[in-house]
Amino acid sequence: MRFFRRLMLCVAPALLGVAASEPLSESFDVSVPQLPQIVATDGGKAVRYELHLTNFATVPLAVRGILVTDADTGKILRSFSRRPLLTHLIPLSGTRDDPSSARVTIQPGARAVLYVELSGPLPRRIGHTVDYVAACETCPLRLEIPAVAVNQAAAxxxxxxxxxxxxxxxxxxxxxxxxxxxxxxxxxxxxxxxxxxxxxxxxxxxxxxxxxxxxxxxxxxxxxxxxxxxxxxxxxxxxxxxxxxxxxxxxxxxxxxxxxxxxxxxxxxxxxxxxxxxxxxxxxxxxxxxxxxxxxxxxxxxxxxxxxxxxxxxxxxxxxxxxxxxxxxxxxxxxxxxxxxxxxxxxxxxxxxxxxxxxxxxxxxxxxxxxxxx
Ligand SMILES: [Zn+2]
CATH class of the missing domain: 2.70.70.10 (Glucose Permease (Domain IIA))
Structure with a gap:
């Protein structure tokens, strides 16, 4: 089954007449159910929101890091890796990786929620980059998620x-x-x-x-x-x-x-x-x-x-x-x-x-x- 899916992924671009520069890899379905909305707090500004990552693939996808950036300047606002990743990216199944692995594995059919809190100067649009591995442990993969607009409505x-x-x-x-x-x-x-x-x-x-x-x-x-x-x-x-x-x-x-x-x-x-x-x-x-x-x-x-x-x-x-x-x-x-x-x-x-x-x-x-x- 895995072979069949991979084969399909490899041949599909050719069938469409698209030049494939590298093999496709399945990634996550990503959603931000509630747009971040700014609130004044602690003498500054803050937002709270969540990034949902759902694995529709037939192999586990293991997240190694997530970068949160100003989508317009590329400035890094927050980096989730190692312990912050383990404490903020939470699989709904409750199944957790060994902490020493510094990764969060999302099983096929499973979802994890990243709880994000940002403070300080906040951008108008937020970008997210997810670094993960799929079946190939030594093949790092990266998913760039389209920018998320920050809700500018007053609290x-x-x-x-x-x-x-x-x-x-x-x-x-x-x-x-x-x-x-x-x-x-x-x-x-x-x-x-x-x-x-x-x-x-x-x-x-x-x-x-x-x-x-x-x-x-x-x-x-x-x-x-x-x-x-x-x-x-x-x-x-x-x-x-x-x-x-x-x-x-x-x-x-x-x-x-x-x-x-x-x-x-x-x-x-x-x-x-x-x-x-x-x-x-x-x-x-x-x-x-x-x-x-x-x-x-x-x-x-x-x-x-x-x-x-x-x-x-x-x-x-x-x-x-x-x-x-x-x-x-x-x-x-x-x-x-x-x-x-x-x-x-x-x-x-x-x-x-x-x-x-x-x-x-x-x-x-x-x-x-x-x-x-x-
Ligand atoms: Zn209460």
Whole structure:
């Protein structure tokens, strides 16, 4: 079968009367399901997007490196090889190569997703070059992927989702099961709703997350804090009435679709929706269709759904469903950054690394920063 396919590949150009300079090799089917969209963050600019590589060949294709470039100047923006390749190009099968091989093998019929985060000066068009080998180990192959346009649309602006603080803005692109890497395939499409999601965890000035029993949601510092509408908007969806587990440690898993817990979705216009999730049961003060004003209380921080502790989950997406929409960037119009957790494992047991305070205007809070709102 392999011979037959190779033969076909070799003879096809001749049959068409095309001069073949070198044998063709099968490569990947490549897609970028959601175009990169720029967001202001950490004093600069950033984008998050994914490159999907699908192997339709009958032989394994082993990726050895991927270069991300400015498609107009050729400048290298990011190089994925060795460890960064292994930690960012993830086969959906879960099958991983021996780390010492410094390659990611994508089996026939399989797909891998490259999770890309870029920061600094960003180009208008992004190029990608994939270096790989197929059946011939000593024959390096290179795939140049057509340039991907960067979406220049401004990110959604929201008012603070909470008051006062301090609040930890918990998010990282690198966690294997963090929002940024959780793909939901529903209604015939794979999407990442939480691409830019932030989990807001309440702290006291010593960095504690509870004022009593760490296993009781109601003792959490942030519990029952008013959740505030991010914009003048229409309430597009509400779910209330999901009960909370009496024990944080024994919060049961929920069926797909219930993980968001009690939530409010606000229609921000232009097909964009903000999701405020895990709200306290019975706390939601708004109804579908109602107009809300920026800063208006819409519910209270709680512990409903799939969560390891009371917090407010906030994300913005391009559709009205917590799971069936692509996450898009947002900025918060005003907040004060007072530090960050270099090690998020210390959340709740140690104070953050303080810095600043720095007033932030129209930025997306960076990974694990600690902020105060007015
Ligand atoms: Zn979340």
């Amino acid at each position: 959604v602006t929201l008012a603070p989702p909470l008051a006062a603080g301090p609040w930890a803005a918990v998010q990282s692109p690198d966690w294997p099961r963090g929002h940024r890497r959780v793909v939901y395939t529903l209604d015939g499409k794979a999407r990442i709703p939480g691409r830019y999601a932030i989990d807001w965890v309440g702290l006291d000035d010593a960095g504690r997350t509870t004022r009593g029993d760490p296993d009781r949601a109601v003792d959490a510092i942030g519990y029952d804090a008013p959740v505030l509408a991010g914009a003048d908007a229409r309430v597009a969806a509400v779910r209330d009435g999901m009960v909370e587990s009496a024990s944080i440690a024994r919060n049961p898993d929920h069926v797909l679709g219930d993980g968001s817990g009690n939530y409010v979705a606000l229609d921000l216009g232009q097909g964009r929706y903000a999701f405020y999730e895990h709200l306290r049961p019975g706390s939601i003060q708004v109804k579908v269709g109602q107009r809300v004003r920026r800063g208006q209380a819409i519910g209270a921080l709680g512990f409903s759904g799939d969560t390891t502790g009371p917090h407010l989950h906030l994300h913005v997406a391009n559709g009205l469903d917590p799971l069936k929409a692509e996450g898009i960037p947002f900025v918060i119009d005003s907040y004060t950054e007072i530090g960050r957790y270099d090690d998020i494992g210390a959340l709740g047991s140690k104070p953050w690394q303080s810095a600043g305070p720095t007033r932030k205007s129209h930025e997306w809070p960076a990974s694990n920063v600690v902020v105060r709102f007015r």
